Amino acid sequence: MKKIVFTGGGTAGHVTPNLALIKELNNKEWDMHYIGSKKGIEKELIEKINIPYYSISSGKLRRYLSVENVKDIFKVLKGCLDARSLLKKIKPDVVFSKGGFVSVPVVIAASMLKIPVIIHESDITPGLANKIAMRFASKIFTSFEETLNYLPKDKSTCFGSPIRKVILTGSAAAGRHFLDFSSAKPIITVMGGSLGAKKINEAIRENLEELTKKYQIVHLCGKGNVAESLTNNRGYKQLEYVHDELADILAATSMVITRGGSNAIFEFLALKLPMLIIPLSKQQSRGDQILNAESFSKKGYSLTLEEEDLTPQTFLAMVQELDDKQDILKKAMNENTKQDALTAILQEIKKY
Structure with a gap:
């Protein structure tokens, strides 16, 4: 039986593509394992699908000077030792990494043990974790063509984003039933990412x-962000x-308001859902979501509202514009002929 170790975590965006791949690999042919952090969202998501999960020490990698960087160097070193011990025990044929801080020790340890490593980078510019990890990778796959400008050309390919097949199989009727919504009014789904988005929540x-x-x-x-005073509002x-309910909810959805996380917006693209992207600002991130949003906007798949420009008035105006332009956006999305990234990546994994 072939063995594979998946890694990646910190946010749902570093886990859902792994879930898509795990779902498609035959567990009679593949012995699958997951290495993640002790408290990250990946632990909760992976334990739901009964894949063996192992926690390692994980330090945060920062682009700025901080006393915490010194402490986290030792956490990363311990993580490398933890990962090396686990990989020696599991003896995988290949490691697949979706990024996030926890993936760095796993990728380094795999390289030390001569285990092939495949990395997938979702955003236009690589995050710090993948910038470090790519040196140790055998193959690097990307969601955006533009990302190839930042990667070693001899081992990098753009396949797109591996979309969970289940997301394409939802039932609109089941979605409305779950939400207790009627078919009289269109449904807008608002997603602020797995951690929520304070300014988007407020604007809604x-x-x-x-x-x-x-x-x-x-x-x-997002977790802990439900407004109790609004729980009985009809139509909200x-x-x-x-x-499990997400596929049905999206099948019932007419338009989406979202952050600019790559995995999410590629899923909406696959579903041909017109989207308003409100990316994380540069004050809160390295600006990757802004670039993702710009790319989609240029291709005609979405509208963008910068968080710095987000007010109750601009938000309402952009929702109206999204409604007015949804047919134009759908037409552009229907012209997208990108290959099935999930199948392409699975074929590459199976080579090992």
Whole structure:
């Protein structure tokens, strides 16, 4: 039986592509394992699917000077030792990494043990974790063509983003039933990422009365962000996070308001859902979501509203513009002929 170790974590975006690949690998042919952090979201998501999960020490990698960097060097070194011990025990044929801080010790340890490493980079510019890890990789795959400009050309290929097949099989009727929504008004799904998005949450709630006159709103607001005072509002459904119900919810959805995380926006592209992207600002990130949003906007797949420009008034105006332009956006998305990234990546993994 062939063996593979998956790694990646910190946010759902570093886990969902791994879940897509795990789902498609035949567990009668592949012995699958996952290495992640002790407290990251990856632990919760992977334990749901009964794949052996191993926790290692993980330090945060920062681009700025901090006393914590010194402590985290030792955490990363311990993580390398933890990962090396696990990999010697598991003896995988290949390691697949989706990035995030926890993946760096795993990739380094695999390289030391001469285990082939495949990395997938979702964003246009590589994150710090993947910038370090790519030196140790056998192959690097990307979601965006533009990313190839930042990678070693001899081992890099753009396949797109591996989309979970289950996300394409939802039932609109089941989605409306789960949400207790009617078919009388279109549904807007709002996703602020697995950790939520404070300014987007505020913009939705400040405009809720106006929005629910015309739409029904599904608000995935992040853990601990449910507003108890709004739980009984008709046509407004708050959820911290969804798992199995997401495909049905999206099947019932007409338009999406989202952050600029690569995996999410590629799933919406596959579903041909018109989207308003409100990327994380440079004050909160390295600017990767802004670049992702710019790329999609240039291709005609989405509209963009910068967080610095987000007010109740601009938000409402952009939702109206999204509604007005949804047919134009769908036409551009229908012209996207990118190959099935999930199948292409699976074929590469199977070579090992």
